[in-house]
Amino acid sequence: MNYDLSSQFEIKSGIHGIGVFATKDIKKGEIIFTMEGKTVNHPTRTSVQIDAKLHIEDKIAGRINHSCTPNAKVDRKTKSFISLKDIKIGDEITFDYNQNEDTLASPFICHCCHRLITGKKQLQENKNSTDILSGLHH
Numbered sequence: 001m002n003y004d005l006s007s008q009f010e011i012k013s014g015i016h017g018i019g020v021f022a023t024k025d026i027k028k029g030e031i032i033f034t035m036e037g038k039t040v041n042h043p044t045r046t047s048v049q050i051d052a053k054l055h056i057e058d059k060i061a062g063r064i065n066h067s068c069t070p071n072a073k074v075d076r077k078t079k080s081f082i083s084l085k086d087i088k089i090g091d092e093i094t095f096d097y098n099q100n101e102d103t104l105a106s107p108f109i110c111h112c113c114h115r116l117i118t119g120k121k122q123l124q125e126n127k128n129s130t131d132i133l134s135g136l137h138h
């Protein structure tokens, strides 16, 4: 299946540079689109993780920006983006990179919380080291 980008999505300047915007209303729980493209075994700046060591390069997904309060998520089984809430025409489509990606190829500072977004592996490591540190205090 090929996507006609001009009819399904609009790609323009978003919260972190170029982003993907809805050109139709999308109901909560709908499949927004299914990713297609080559898969690689390491993350790149534009890949989306779909398995422990599998990352897909999709033209649309590669341009979807991160948000800590996203309106979409990745369903790895179907390689699809699913809406987490009703999305209206003109809304930017976002997902939480920290929820889906183990390690980001290029970590960045989040526009909303000003935290460094690195992927969930790093988050877990940080959490573990915090646990160890708080353990030492007792």
Ligand SMILES: [Zn+2]
Residues within 6 Å of the ligand: 067, 068, 110, 111, 112, 113, 114, 115
């Ligand atoms: Zn944030």
